[in-house]
Amino acid sequence: MAIRLENVGIAVRDIDEAIAFFTDLGLTVAGRDTISGEWADMAVGLDGNHAKIAILVTPDGAGQLELFEYLHPDAIETSPTLPNEIGMHRVAFSVDDIDEALAVAARHGCHPLRGVATYLDRYRLTYLRGPSGIIVMLAQSLQPPTPS
Structure with missing residues (x-):
């Protein structure tokens, strides 16, 4: 079975703020969209899933970030992750x-x-x-x- 890393997804409070930060560091926006519908509900596992998304690419083309700002359901605020917490951070x-x-x-x-x-x-x-x-x-x- 072949496998490759496609992207890393990160939920953000404000997609425009996050895009500005990462593009200033040197990434470029490969695409933006607003997603919703039955396919999005099925894929993500949330009813009524509606989000703004953006794909950003590193200059060498090898790395991608997918940023998403949830419009529905409401995004859930959590405490900022600490470097030693289990999970992606x-x-x-x-x-x-x-x-x-x-x-x-x-x-x-x-x-x-x-x-x-x-x-x-x-x-x-x-x-x-x-x-x-x-x-x-x-x-x-x-x-x-x-x-x-």
Whole structure:
């Protein structure tokens, strides 16, 4: 059986705010739509499912995020996920300049949870709280690129 990761889906409070954040980091919007109907109810398992969605793609085309803002049923607010909670709680991106990426995030009011760490002289990395409380990991390789 062949399998590949299609995308990571994230429910957000405000889809436009989330799109602005992720596009400023360098992703592009591949498409937007509003979904509803029997097929959406069946696929997602919610009666009356109605949501705005957007697909965002990383510059290399290898990664996709699907953002969705529920119109019905009402979105359920929860406490922001902590890094040590069980379940999905973060999305990670490699960046070529973590300081520049953090400056972009700061323009959206998003700052590292604690600071920027260096792992084994290989990476500078940090977790920050993005729109709708999403934990976003940014990592910059400190190793020279390997020749192709």
